[in-house]
Amino acid sequence: MDRNLIDIAVSDTGFVFDPTTGQTFRLNKSALFIVRTLQTGAKLNQVAEKLAEQFNVDKSSAKEDVKEFLSLMAKMGFKFDAS
């Protein structure tokens, strides 16, 4: 069963425990920033803008990074409706 990425329980250190699979993993700073921003209700473009601003990268690279992260999380069973 896929879970919604924005429901993920993540600590301030980026440590994640998935209660339905028992898997644990750690998000790096930028991944944690993406998840936290998504959890505020931001859309993909807004997340990319904030990521670019926070980590001082151009917006198109930031958008690609967000997409890559979402794709990786989807493979792990965490979906996000990017529409």
Place this chain on the structure above:
Amino acid sequence: MPPNPSNFSVAVTGLNSTDSPAPGIPVMRSIKEAARNKVNGIGLGYDSLDAGLYRKSHFNHVYLLPYPSEGADCLMDRLLKINSRTPIDVLIPTLDAEIFNLITIQKRIHQLGIHTLIPTKEQLQLCSKPNLPELGKKANIFIIPGKVIGDTKNLSKKVEEIGFPLMVKGVFYEAYKTQNIDDVNKYISILSEKWGMPIILQKYIEGEEFNVTAVGNTEGKLKGMVCMRKLITTDKGKGWSGVTIKDPEIDQLVERFFEATKWSGPLELEILKAKESKQFYLIEVNPRFPAWIYLSKAAGVNLPWLTCQLALGLDSKTKPMKDYEVGVIFTRHANEDILHMKELETLNVEGELHYA
């Protein structure tokens, strides 16, 4: 009437503690902690070097039993003698091979005041490895496709129909992943010599394994359960570390299992979630608690204690135990207990030891 808590005796079997440990020690640990040590713990082992026989903190009295292969009457005689020395109120078997003999003598030992909570012969047979496809149909649970073979006639054809990689499983224990017909032949020979026929050939499906321990009451209603995922396994596939998890699809599978089987007593369900299809398959049903059962107590659902209460007819006083803490982890370790030669001698000569 339930026994007085200060004079309440629980006997458990399965006290070996090798790299594939039996569940007896953690079952008694759970019970002792629930009863704040007031329970009189009786340990029943098979080999005088079973580590649990020397766990004085858990067991007040320990006895040796005849091996299950000696039959139900032999077990009955031994329990009669043990019960005359140390009366038993509840007996919790924890090894697969013991269940059939205990079902055979269940009524007789109940007349002695020894209460048990175990499945019926029919439930046990329905959940045996060769009968899992039938159980799957009855309970609407996916079972991994395979074949049960009683000999090696037309083996190549049967193997071809399943395809590689393929699991070769013993009727009671052990399973091996194989990639070619030579390996299939090799493991059929090893497993049949060890555990007899039939052998189960099963398609290998890649995925994650989950384990559920649960208890059904005398009417076969699910009373309590805990699910965990192994974090570390030994080379025998035994969990050396694990974490409690909760997945609604697994909960539903377990409910369907109990509705179909009306299983009475403790059990362990081994479940596989296929990597590709995300489908849940029931791999195996073990008719007893698993060795990781203390995790249930640690997660707030003390299933061994619940089993004692249900066995004693206190069902109406128990609450369902399905809400447990998720994310509780166990790690196992090996330890050396020291015993004196005199203790080993007494156990070997007299078949019993008394600590308190």
